[in-house]
Amino acid sequence: MTTVAVMQPYFFPYAGYYRLLAAADVFVILDCVQFPRRGRVHRCALAGAGRWITLPLEPAPRDSLIREMRLAPDAAGRLNAQCRKLPAPLRGDTPLRQQIVDLLDSPEGPLVPYLERSLRIVAQALGFDCRICRSSALDLPAGLGAQQRILEIVRRQGGTRYINAPGGTVLYERETFSRAGIELNFLTHYTGSYPHFLPALFEQNVTDLRSDILEGCFFQPVSADEMPERRSLFGHERHP
Template sequence: MTGKLTIAVMQPYFFPHAGYFRLMAASDVFVVFDDVQFPRRGRVHRCEMTPGRWLTLPLAPMPFDTQIKDLRWADGARTALDKRLAAFGLPGQATTPAAERISRHLTGSLGDVTSFLENGLRLVADALELKANILRSSSLGVDPALRGQARIIGIVRALGGQRYINAAGGRHLYATENFQQAGIDLQFLVPYAGRFPHILPAFFGNNLADLRDDVRNTCQWGP
């Protein structure tokens, strides 16, 4: 980056739109925010394939306050996911090494939920040639009593970061003066207006070079 260790923190989304990966392009360390409550209406467990149509992971019912790192698969999850993939014609015929790796990920052993989500992000990051170091927030020993922006500041401090970068949608969550008092620059990306709101179809449609360009060209910081 530009001399300041830049940190991004984001929940592990299930194959999100290309704009998500700009946080990896803009940061030195990308923190998978896994020790936070699972948002049931978010994108941790579902991927939009076409406008309004979602590929949803088969998760076990769990208490409302369950953290992402404690998510579990439903019984018969492998079979259920295979049926859901088939409904979208996936994995289909993968004609590039990146698509082949994603295909094996989607159809292979599920392991634990958080690792499945993180490994999917890593596969995309590798394919897009993004160099951010990826690690989990639960590995940092940050005080679990911290909430909201105080928790983010704690994460950045634990990593020795001097800059925190977030998606444009996070502007209402954070106060610049609080980060400044902690010795941290707060920056936001501009809203994503690129070509790839649906990343899995793009991978299987052989758009890897275009995806790379899209992430690079739209990775701009806002005022």
């Protein structure tokens, strides 16, 4: 079975997002859709109501796609000022932390390669070896609806299972995927210890971060009758 995850690239999202990279054989960065201006593509949440670190971007039309966005010419200085909000200092005392410090010190150019670099840094450090690619490189047919776009991406990656974040339950239908020969599964809601992952990268060790992510890698039940236990993405089961 080849497991594919497709998700918009987020700027150091909560730890639960990285479960998709942990569980997938292929992780496709969904960058061929409209840029959500109030979403998390360019914003990293910090503890406390309304606290964010936001990547400074060049002005762009409202209907711009994620792949079309660029970091602002003065992004480095503006981002550095925001990073002072972090509860822990940005110290490069481990290889992972140094890579993140270097990344935060040099925001420039197109947005998607920058976000992809951040995803790859974390995935490699935590030992998640899925293949990462971009939907914009697949030359998808124009006019596909949201669900059909995902199905086409999964087909092109040779996928037989598609996994999605919990919010996808309102977007995708198991029956439609089943007719296409693709198993559809959704992650359970993340209940781990690191909802604010960027600070955690400078406060916690890699082993604890990896364990937190892997321990949350479970599918939602198909229904209460069909599946009384939640199935792990890695083949075993546990009780809710």
